[in-house]
């Protein structure tokens with residue numbers, strides 16, 4: 001009898017210390033809130049967000065470690081019909097991610113009111129229909145996340161969930177508001193059931209795998225995305241040319257690459273006002289990230305048709 005009690009204790013201790021991990025992809029069409037959700041899931045801004053579509057251009061890891069569990073979330077660019085070479089590359093980052101993960105979160109927005117009267121696949125946006133096709137037939141499980149529930153009534157959320165549930169064999173359907181952080185903790189607890197026993201892939205304190213240098217360039221791009229109109233946000237790339245720390249501050253210099261001279265003029269603005277505003281706002285964000293005083297210098301450079309050019313794209317890190 002004594003022996004058995006001893007055995008039980010050992011098993012319990014082992015379960016407590018056994019580590020559980022998993023790679024979980026955030027997949028969805030542009031602007032549904034994947035990056036906002038990633039930032040909430042890891043409790044820190046590691047991926048930039050904007051009200052415009054196609055903000056994210058890379059695969060961005062966000063790591064959440066709680067006691068004996070570690071979830072590695074992978075934020076991806078929104079899947080859309082892509083014509084430009086840049087867009088074809090970023091969509092490929094998203095579709096390739098589907099293969100590398102243990103589980104995928106398909107993030108969708110609430111169904112439009114006009115769609116609530118429809119049935120079947122037609123309730124979905126065409127881009128979501130394409131994503132659903134990619135997700136079905138795979139051995140991997142999909143958790144459907146209905147985001148932005150703060151924008152609809154509970155009844156509408158229930159009808160959306162009922163319609164979406166009929167479209168596939170989802171492991172779970174979880175409604176959340178990434179913006180208001182509603183139900184995000186419940187989502188995390190649900191996802192913990194899908195992890196496997198494996199030693200942690202990353203250090204306990206690590207929140208992302210992207211460098212401070214990359215995040216600095218992204219914070220500048222976020223300001224460009226928020227402040228510029230029409231095609232300009234889609235014609236900019238930001239490259240860090242200098243990132244040096246001295247005893248007083250961190251000196252960062254970035255090139256903002258645009259495709260045409262006219263775009264350069266708009267970004268600089270009258271008497272340099274626009275570039276100055278972008279620089280001040282981005283510097284504040286970078287200072288918060290680095291916990292240090294930052295000197296940020298921005299230069300605008302024309303790189304003709306970079307988003308269509310394979311060599312320029314390679315040089316800008318889109319491999």
Ligand SMILES: Nc1nc2c(ncn2[C@@H]2O[C@H](COP(=O)(O)OP(=O)(O)OP(=O)(O)O)[C@@H](O)[C@H]2O)c(=O)[nH]1
Pocket residue numbers: 028029030031032033034035036037048049050051052053054055056057076077078079147148149150151176177178179180
């Ligand atoms: N009301 C509301 N807005 C949200 C919510 N989540 C995200 N948003 C907003 O939706 C917009 C797009 O958010 P992102 O996180 O950049 O979307 P994304 O899916 O990463 O977009 P891409 O990177 O372009 O694919 C931003 O303006 C967010 O503030 C939410 O739960 N509720």
Ligand SMILES: [Mg+2]
Pocket residue numbers: 034035036047048049055056076077078
């Ligand atoms: Mg994004």
